[in-house]
Amino acid sequence: MMQPPSRGLHPQPSLRSRRLRTWLILLVTAVAVPLVLFSGFLLVRNVNAQAEEAERLVRDRARLLAEDVDREVAQLIAAAEVLATSESLAVGDLATFHRRAVEVRDRLGTNVVLRNLSNLQLVNSRVPWGTPLPANSGLIADQRAIATGKPQVSGLIMGGVTRTPLLIVVVPVIREGDVRFLLSLTITQERLQTIVSPERLPSGWRAAVIDEDGTVIARSHQAEQFVGKSLPLDLWAGMRDAPEGIHRATNLEGVSAFQAYSRSHAAGWVVAISVPQSLIAAPARETLLLFTGGGLAFFLIGIAAAFWLGRRLMRPVMQLAQAAEAVGAGHLPSVDTGGILEIDAVGKAIRNAAGLIQQREADLAESEARYRAMVETAADAMVVTDDAGIIQSFNPAAERIFDHRAEEAVGRSVRILMPEPCSSASDIHIMTCLRTGERRGSGAGRDLMGQRKDGTTFPIELAIAEWTSGRRRYFSGTIRDITERKSAEDALRASKAEADRANVAKSKFLAAASHDLRQPVQAMMLFQSALEERLDGHPASRLLKSLGEAMGGLRMLLDSLLDVSKLDAGLIVPTPVDMQIGPLLNRLGAEYHAQAAAKGLRLRVVGNSATIRSDPALLERILRNLIENALRYTERGGVLIGCRRQGGNLYIAVVDTGIGIQSDKHEEIFEEFFQVGNPERDRNKGLGLGLAVVRRLARLLGHRIELRSLPGRGSAFRVEVPAVTLRSPGSDRLKSVPAMDVGHGLILVIDDEPLVRQGLQAMLEGWGYRVLTAGSIEDAVLHVESGEWPAAILADYRLRGGETGLDAIRAVCERLNMPVPATVITGDTAPERLVEVRAGGHALLHKPVAANDLRNAVVEMLSVAE
DSSP states (O other), X not given: OOOOOOOOOOOOOOTTOOOHHHHHHHHHHHHHHHHHHHHHHHHHHHHHHHHHHXXXXXXXXXHHHHHHHHHHHHHHHHHHHHXXXXXXXXXXXXXXXXXXXXXXXXXXXXXXXXXXXXXXXXXETTSOTTOOOOBOOOOHHHHHHHHHSSOEEOOOEEOTTTOSEEEXXXXXXXXXXXXXXXXXEEEXXXXXHXXXXXXXXXXXXXXXXXXXXXXXXXXXXXXXXXTTOBOOHHHHHTTSSSSEEEEEEEOTTSOEEEEEEEEOTTTOOEEEEEEEHHHHHHHHHHHHHHHHHHHHHHHHHHHHHHHHHHHHXXXXXXXXXXXXXXXXXXXXXXXXXXXXXXXXXXXXXXXXXXXXXXXXXXXXXXXXXXXXXHHHHOSSEEEEEETTOBEEEEOHHHHHHHOOOHHHHTTSBGGGGOOTTGGGSOTTTHHHHHTTSEEOSTTOOEEEEEEOTTSOEEEEEEEEEEXXXXXXXXXXXXXXXXXXXXXXXXXXXXXXXXXXXXXXXXXXXXXXXXXXXXXXXXXXXXXXXXXXXXXXXXXXXXHHHHHHHHHHHHXXXXXXXXXXXXXXXXXXXXXXXEEEHHHHHHHHHHHHHHHHHHTTXXXXXXXXXXXXXXXXXXXXXXXXXXXXXXXXXXXXXXXEEEEEEETTEEEEEEEEOSSOOOGGGTTGGGXXXXXXXXXXXXXGGOOSOHHHHHHHHHHXXXXXXXXXXXXXXXXXXXXXXXXXXXXXXXXXXXXXXXXXXXXOSEEEEEOSOHHHHHHHHHHHHHTTOEEEEESSHHHHHHHHHTTOOOSEEEEESBOGGGOBHHHHHHHHHHHHTSOOXXXXXXXXXXXXXXXXXXXXXXXXXXXXXXXXXXXXXXHHHHHHHO
């Protein structure tokens, strides 16, 4: 068998090959550069943080000095205000006031002067009492104090006696709302110098106090040079109006510095602190220079180490290359590792490579022999093609299936094995054609048609695997003759189709039989109901009651068949709402209590206030069937109805102490007409359709049914429904049936069966209604034309001559030119009847109709008519 060609591997040198030492240098660079960049980033960030911290410290120190100035001025103002309110001044005792002023002078180190508004000194604490005092020249602060009535602080002035710089605090003395005197206290320039003394500042820092006119009134350094002089306009403009701040500027000594300032609240003066930028930038520059120099030195050392290490590794690496070439030639040379463990490990691996290669060649030879044996003896055809569809390999099974010898097939296109359209496909599209068959599932092949040498075709299953050798693609196809399997599948499909036809025939038979049975049963029930009311108390009334019970069982059978038919046809559409489960359980318990008591059973309902989401009517039907089933198969003990909440669901349980169900019957009991413990088919034990309806309704609602049962111990059916949060009490209660009001209105009965027509008439007249009867559309229209207008219509669906009750209702309404409430009665259980009647807007009752159901339908129609 021909094998696909293979190609040897020829390693090519890398276009980016470099010497080992070059790679080591690049490695050092790759490690060092990011580290240097990151370290530089951290350094810059640290320098900026140091600068920000220095600025914060300068601002804080300016605030503290401003607060010290505020305290100094506030102390003098407080002392002056105390003197201004003294009793001695109020009564004009200036001698006593002089003594008080001397006490303040000694305590605070300030001179106290009392002047009148003409600036004549009345009291001066520096001279003894009684010494004549001169008049002073007025101050700008005097005018502000008189105008505002509040203390004021002057700018820097020269003392008239001491000839030293002074600062004056002026406090007005107010009597009866007018300023009568001016009280002045001096702030010596020495006290301000103490606040900004160099001892209170870090080395190299400068501090100054500037008055409101920009004049220096105190300075920490070179006070004799700068006190009393005005600041340069560009320097004063930056701090004149703002309460505080910081900026870069040239200080009074001509040095570039950080200038922080803060304004005194009491005096309005500005306290400024100047820090040369060199004090902040110098540490950062030193750190940067140290880092740059050290980083460059370490980088050069790393480059030198990499260069040396590269030369150290070059010789053993070259020997490894020579050893690898020797291994390729089948030799085992020794390798000088140079004392490097890793290279020594590589050398050992190279020495072991020859033995491993020889072992691999032996294994490959064995594997190829095994592969050939498998291919030659395989039961399925195996065909290998290239990407152009040319056959490269053809095993014996392929020869047997396709009738081609291997030497005939190899080298030809795979099209010889395939019929149209694949046989006409081009070489480029041949593999695409083979991949378009029907998939049989994940991991399985595809169903196609194969072609033998003689041109006959047969079904095959083809699985294709794609693989490469070198740069060429190949396809391995595994082919199986599935003629027998296809025959079996065709037979199975035919059998299934026959079963479907039988099921359809069964449904048609049930529908037809149900319709034919319902007609006479309906007539009997109508007559029985009418007779029972007329013969109430008659000796024959017991026989009529027994007759009614028998017909009730027959009606239950027909209704159950109808329920199954509706559910299977998908005509029942649930309408889920949020509803409280408690009222429904209590109502069912009250309704079935009498039935349980009649059998001597206990019926208990456990109350529950949970709110669930379901269709009320369909859920009630499920619970009714379960309760009736429990009562039917329980002879002693009782039945329990209750709920339990688990997670987001509520489980409604119906538990009995009945006969129980064997575990192997748990699925069968949900099938139609299957009953446990009723081989004689006792109708008192039901029909075997209740649980079939339960399962269909539960699937429709999305509710899960659980069953737990032990033979002889009883059964527990649980219905899982979703629970919801209670919104408002009674918002989803079941609607109550309106009270019946009978005996009023004219009713038109349309039915082609005289017995049914007579029975309906007898029953309706027995309830007090007036009745018109018609056997056809023509008779019904004649009643209308004679002037008798019905308030409601009861019409059979099937009438003679292909007419329907819907046609009769339509004809009457058209004649009256107005709609009339109508109910269609039919024995046809076909699902399409329900759709057709609802489309016309009418109600539908299925025969046989019980007297109570008919009465409810008539009452509802007449309530609509009113």
